[in-house]
Amino acid sequence: xxxxGGGGDGGAQxxxxxxxxxxxxxxxxINSIFNGSPTLKGVGQANTFNQGQTYYNADGxxxxxxxxxxxxxTGDRLDGYLNGNLNIWDGSSGGYNVLDQDAINQALRSxxxxxxxxxxxxxxxxxxxxxxxxxxxxxxxxDVDRQFLDAERANRFGLARSGLIGGSADIDSNAELQRRxxxxxxxxxxxxxxxxxxxxxxDERSRQNLISMAQSGIDTGQxxxxxxxxxxxxxxxxxxxxxxxxxxxxxxDLAQAYLYGQQQQGARAGAAPxxxxxxxxxxxxxSSYAGSTS
Numbered sequence: 001x002x003x004x005g006g007g008g009d010g011g012a013q014x015x016x017x018x019x020x021x022x023x024x025x026x027x028x029x030i031n032s033i034f035n036g037s038p039t040l041k042g043v044g045q046a047n048t049f050n051q052g053q054t055y056y057n058a059d060g061x062x063x064x065x066x067x068x069x070x071x072x073x074t075g076d077r078l079d080g081y082l083n084g085n086l087n088i089w090d091g092s093s094g095g096y097n098v099l100d101q102d103a104i105n106q107a108l109r110s111x112x113x114x115x116x117x118x119x120x121x122x123x124x125x126x127x128x129x130x131x132x133x134x135x136x137x138x139x140x141x142x143d144v145d146r147q148f149l150d151a152e153r154a155n156r157f158g159l160a161r162s163g164l165i166g167g168s169a170d171i172d173s174n175a176e177l178q179r180r181x182x183x184x185x186x187x188x189x190x191x192x193x194x195x196x197x198x199x200x201x202x203d204e205r206s207r208q209n210l211i212s213m214a215q216s217g218i219d220t221g222q223x224x225x226x227x228x229x230x231x232x233x234x235x236x237x238x239x240x241x242x243x244x245x246x247x248x249x250x251x252x253d254l255a256q257a258y259l260y261g262q263q264q265q266g267a268r269a270g271a272a273p274x275x276x277x278x279x280x281x282x283x284x285x286x287s288s289y290a291g292s293t294s
Contacts, residue, residue: 022219022220023214023215025057025058025059025061025220026059026214026218026219026220026222026223027211027214027215027223028059029041029058029059029220029223029224029227030207030210030211030214030223030224030227031207031211032122033120033122033123033224033227033228033231034125034203034206034207034227034231035122035125036122036123036124036125036126037122038119038120038121038122039059039060039119039120039122039224040059040060040061040117040118040119040120041058041059041060041117041118041120041220041221041224041225042056042057042058042059042060042113042114042116042117042118042220042221043114043115043116043117043118044114044115044116045111045113045114045115046108046113046114046115047108048108049104049105049108049113053115055113055114055115056113056114056115056116056117057112057113057114057220058112058114058219058220058221058222058224059220059221059224060117060118060119063107063112063113063114065099065100065104066099066100066103066104066107067097067098067099067100068097068098068099068100068103069096069097070096070097070098110219111219112219114221120224120228123228123231125200125203125231128199128235129196129199129200130196132192132195132196132199132238132239132242133192133193133195133196134192135192135195135239135242136191136192136195136196136242136245137188137189137191137192137193138192139242139243140184140187140188140191140192140245140246140247141185141188143184143188143246143247144181144184144185144188144247144250147184147247147249147250147251148177148180148181148184148250148251150251151177151180151250151251151254152174152177154254155173155174155177155254159173173254176254177251177254180250180251180254181250183250184247184250187247187248188247191245191246191247194245195238195241195242195245198238198241199234199235199238202234202237202238203231203234206227206230206231206234207227210223210226210227210230213226
């Protein structure tokens with residue numbers, strides 16, 4: 001099948017080309033917003049068409065009035081308006097274009113014409129991801145610091161009560177405190193990285209959903225508005241979820257496990273001379289006497 005430019009096929013192809021152009025314009029608007037580029041959008045939906053007035057598409061580009069071809073033969077007289085001027089065919093063979101009033105009315109009915117244009121500032125999403133990472137990391141670092149201070153104080157008091165300050169138990173327990181603190185800080189950074197990745201994933205999922213909707217028929221103006229709204233929603237959700245992931249309890253078992261073990265070890269060491277005594281053995285330190293009985 002060749003030469004598909006005539007008759008109804010040509011009209012169908014024109015409509016499909018226009019549909020594809022609208023889809024691409026909507027997709028471009030979505031990508032532009034998600035990429036952080038400033039965009040334009042049409043504002044002030046038009047209800048009537050006045051020749052000589054400038055109209056805009058939903059993406060802020062200047063709207064070009066559609067025309068249609070008129071064929072003429074010698075002796076025909078055809079009237080039509082093009083750019084505000086009455087076109088009259090005066091006798092020679094050929095053709096000319098006139099405004100397609102049906103297409104204009106359809107554009108008005110479907111809300112595709114706008115009387116003005118507005119510039120929409122882009123959102124720097126990379127900066128937003130960095131802010132999310134930093135906010136979540138800082139939140140968890142503060143928690144690590146708070147837990148360390150509480151654990152260090154409890155450890156110090158426990159050592160003092162047991163008379164172990166300055167000894168190996170003091171040194172070892174403080175080294176354990178520092179080790180757990182470092183692990184907590186590393187964990188806090190990892191939680192921050194994950195929070196930023198989660199926000200970026202949400203954005204990309206929203207972008208793909210909107211592109212699918214654009215391919216299904218939403219216009220550029222709707223696509224741009226929905227993209228901005230979705231980005232705002234993703235940011236709000238991310239902010240509210242910042243306190244959700246935490247480093248957990250880093251030192252909860254330190255006093256109960258490590259310090260208690262050190263205390264018990266110290267107690268056993270102190271009682272060792274007595275624990276070695278057996279009944280009937282003269283080496284009992286409580287009963288042995290090295291002096292003379294005479």
